[in-house]
Amino acid sequence: MSEDSWAQAVDVQEATAPSSQFDLSQKLSRLRDKCNMKGDINGNIVTQRPDNGGWKAPDGDKPDLAEQSLLNKLIRRSLVRSRHQVEVLQADPTSPLYSVKTFEELRLKPELLKGVYNMGFNRPSRIQENALPMMMAQPPQNLIAQSQSGTGKTAAFSLAMLSHVNPANTWTQCLCIAPTYELALQIGQVIEQMGKFCPDVKLAYAIRGNRMERGVKLEEQIVIGTPGTVLDWCSKYKHIDPKKITLFVLDEADVMIDTQGHRDQSIRIYRLLTRACQMLLFSATFEDSVWRFAELVVPDPNIIRLKREEETLDTIKQFYVLCKEKEDKFTALCNLYGSLTIAQAMIFCHTRKMAAWLSTHLIKEGHQVALLSGEMTVEQRACVIERFRNGKEKVLVTTNVCSRGIDVEQVSLVVNFDLPVDMDGNADNETYLHRIGRTGRFGRRGFAVTMVDSERSMGIINQIEMHFNRRITKLDPSNLEEMEKLLS
Known part of the structure; x- marks a missing residue:
């Protein structure tokens, strides 16, 4: 959807009218209709930001707290099933x-x-x-x-x-x-x-x-x-x-x-x-x-x-795949699809450019792909997530804008196409946990596969293993028999 279309979706002048009882329902339902969204019991709907045609994430695809809060409110359709006491x-x-x-x-x-x-x-x-x-x-x-x-x-x-x-x-x-x-x-x-x-x-x-x-x-x-x-x-x-x-x-x-x-x-x-x-x-x-x-x-x-409970990784099988470059990663990804019965998958990339490249190649292979990255407005992202949640696309390729808070029960595979790292180039353990936590939801079994393309990347895998005290198993995507055995 173009930004012009979004600008037309909400009558900003009406939204800021002096009346204390202005009704947002009609223009917000128009906004929903644009992306086939449904409301939640909290009335979590949003109007367009009037001064810049939408609310964009800064470069780097790390949304600020206010932006993340708004996105979560948009995509929540019911009360979350909290594991916390x-x-x-x-x-x-x-x-x-x-x-x-x-x-x-x-x-x-x-x-x-x-x-x-x-x-x-x-x-x-x-x-x-x-x-x-x-x-x-x-x-x-x-x-x-x-x-x-x-x-x-x-x-x-x-x-x-x-x-x-x-x-x-x-x-x-x-x-x-x-x-x-x-x-x-x-x-x-x-x-x-x-x-x-x-x-x-x-x-x-x-x-x-x-x-x-x-x-x-x-x-x-x-x-x-x-x-x-x-x-x-x-x-x-x-x-x-x-x-x-x-x-x-x-x-x-x-x-x-x-x-x-x-x-x-x-x-x-x-x-x-x-x-x-x-x-x-x-x-x-x-x-x-x-x-x-x-x-x-x-x-x-x-x-x-x-109460802070230990994030459980018991329902998630973790693997890594050795690759040389992005083309090898793509081949390994296609082999994964040939071995797994996948309901839906989320694939995380470090940059918008890589996410765009990967989604283009997956579409050429015949996959139903949605792309989510920081140049999109919050409202546009909410539309993409809603379509993915409804099963209209089976694969969601995204940067870190989507690593938190999205609960889609059908996600059975998470792929770290690029490893999550912090500003110093070390393992970003928190982001890794949030990413792979998109699968294995509500007690279901899930798989998390990380692509490793260098010694430095292998070092990051070792850091993640030490941090969570969990072994991440090597996976050889060229050996289909072994892979089927490990993934069963």
Whole structure:
């Protein structure tokens, strides 16, 4: 699809109109129709970035955190099946720890419960079971929560905000900030869907292009926006009285502090709020920088985090193949296809140029191939992934933009056409794990084959073996009998 087609898919002017109740559904469904996408229960749809015709990855095909978050939201069609256990650390260890197994236990207003079920939720996800009682507790409790895309986190804090609001009060009571325009619209879409049976609860978007007359107070009870615009609305233009905010949500904290200026703007917003304001902070990762930031803006928090489990490689058979050059790699790849019953395959290349070369040659051999690389917009990538997930292409050739977060049960083979290396030329063990983890999903058996074309590459294989304490077996693709035996 051309970038011009994508630009026509979304009416940006409408998306940034001052109305607090603009409906994204029609133009977002047009966007979906362009690539045969389906929605998920979180309302994870996205609009086009208006100022540059799309959101492109920088050179090197390593998407930034905000871009990866947006891509994950686009391709999640249901709650992910997390293998992680949830660990809860309470601010008051003597307080009873409540969890819920049904939404009825939360004693929601009937119109809210109807909205939850209307979105397709049947029961709370693992993180929702523990987080929702804390978010909705009286007296209010602060929360820091680790949550990946697809775990129901957005729906959880959206439900908390909708429950928190007093519709009789026509001023802003709940404020949520996200690191980008697109992610703010994502959250707003979830709130609009969940609150569709709550006509007295209004929503406003504090995003670029949504301008109001200075000094005019917002009557909407919930405001979703980006840090810079929210800060202006609170302090410069006086649209929001921060002293009346009783619930503050900071989403994607790890992305926030990775984005220039957003960390300081978020802290300035926090300092405008009262001590009694309830604080909810969410982050996919809990690195030291995230913890330091969280400690600044969330006093006396309850903490929900994912217990780190060892990534299991038990269901993945790992092999390497010795080759001299890319043509040898291609021949070995074709031999693999002759020996394996492959549902779908993902092949990782280091550069866009190599990915393009490989996909061209595979197509010439008659394979159904999709190509995914960083010059594509996030929306275009989501379309490619959706087609692959639906089986319209059997092979996905990609660079590192696709090494994380894509769960396709039918992937039985992952090929490292090029080895993953870090900036110093050493083994990038984390990327290797994420790559081969695209197969062997949900207990199924999978195969991972790495092409080795030099002594240096063999050294990297040895580093990976030492790191994971796993032997990677040599495979001779010219010996079909031996290969069939090893792969059986």
